[in-house]
Amino acid sequence: QVLLVESGGASVQAGGSLRLSCAASGYTFSRGCMTWFRQAPGKEREGVAVIDSDGTTDYADSVSGRFTISKDNAKNTLYLEMNRLNPEDTAMYYCAADPGLWLPGWRNKRAYSYWGRGTQVTVSS
Numbered sequence: 001q002v003l004l005v006e007s008g009g010a011s012v013q014a015g016g017s018l019r020l021s022c023a024a025s026g027y028t029f030s031r032g033c034m035t036w037f038r039q040a041p042g043k044e045r046e047g048v049a050v051i052d053s054d055g056t057t058d059y060a061d062s063v064s065g066r067f068t069i070s071k072d073n074a075k076n077t078l079y080l081e082m083n084r085l086n087p088e089d090t091a092m093y094y095c096a097a098d099p100g101l102w103l104p105g106w107r108n109k110r111a112y113s114y115w116g117r118g119t120q121v122t123v124s125s
Contacts, residue, residue, distance in 0.1 A: 002026040002114045004095045009119030014086050016123070022078040022095030022116055029053065029073045032099035033106050036069060036080045038091035038121075045094070049080060050106040058106060062088070085123045092118040 004027070008020040020036070033052045039045040049059045049069035057069050068081040078095055096112040105111050 002097070004097060004114055004116035006093065006095050006116045006119040009093060009121045011122040011124065012085055014123055014125050016085050017081070017083045018085065018121060020080040020082065020093055020095075020119060020121075022080075024076045024078065024095075024097065027076070027097055027114065028099065029071055029076065032097065033101040033103060034071060034078045034095070034097045035106055035112070036078075037094045037096055037109060038089075039094070039118075040091040043091075045109050047107040047109070048093070050103065051078070052103045056103060058103065082121070085121075087123050087125050090121060090123050092120050094118045 003025045005023045031053050033050050035050040036048040037045050038048050051057045051069045051071055066084045070079045095116040097114045098112045101111050
């Protein structure tokens, strides 16, 4: 059974930083993609950043240059380092994974087999 558990969400002021973690059990990091999505109230869930089994990454334009995705295969943990946060980054952040997903399809939320329950990030101005 695959279990993804996010942590690290908090309330911060604009300009601040956070690091989110996603601890995975029952899932191998050696295949597919692992991705951070976010969903703000009243908005669609959107892809934020992805990392594939080779370590190749991609980002949404809105976070490129501010967020960094990484993983620690030994710890089975996915990370999202978020810097220069602004109020538009306020959302529930979800970790998602799929062992059969190739990088070009990473923004399609329906392509993922496994999801965490999310961690809330709130950025105040």
